[in-house]
Amino acid sequence: MARLSSLPQRLGPAVSKLKQAPRDEVTRTRMRDATQPWRAWYKTARWRALRLTILKRDLFTCQQTRAMLIGKYPADDSPVVDHKIPHHGDPVLFWDERNLQAVAKSWHDTTKQSLERRGLA
Numbered sequence: 730m731a732r733l734s735s736l737p738q739r740l741g742p743a744v745s746k747l748k749q750a751p752r753d754e755v756t757r758t759r760m761r762d763a764t765q766p767w768r769a770w771y772k773t774a775r776w777r778a779l780r781l782t783i784l785k786r787d788l789f790t791c792q793q794t795r796a797m798l799i800g801k802y803p804a805d806d807s808p809v810v811d812h813k814i815p816h817h818g819d820p821v822l823f824w825d826e827r828n829l830q831a832v833a834k835s836w837h838d839t840t841k842q843s844l845e846r847r848g849l850a
Contacts, residue, residue, distance in 0.1 A: 767818040779824065780810045787831035793840070796833050805835035815845060 762768050770776055789798045789808060798808035811832045816822035832841070844850035 765818070767816075767820075767823065770820075770823060775824075779826070779829070783810045783826065783829045784808055784831050786826075790831065791833040791836060792830040793832050793836050798831060798833060800834070803834065805833060807834045808832075809834050809837040811837055811841060813850075815850065 784798070790796070791798055796806055798806055800806035800808075809832050811830050812822065813828050813830055814822055816828070822828050841850060
């Protein structure tokens, strides 16, 4: 009876994505900025002016919870200007005032992110 021999390996070792995960927030932000060039729009004077316009228009009130946005980052009640429809780098959606709303950081970081991950926002 012939002896079985093993076949040569056809696939290389799997590379863990965990090794590529950033260890701190600064590194994470740099990686995101490098892969998503539109993130630079958030650092412009135009965005800062538009953000203030939206906050004033919405009277520094969360449009989802009606809470007053009086906190200073990173407080839960600090103001965030949110895109109602995710822009994914589309400049028309990014700069459209009708697509922007003032929300509380706590709502944006929990409920909104959950909706986006499920494809509902």
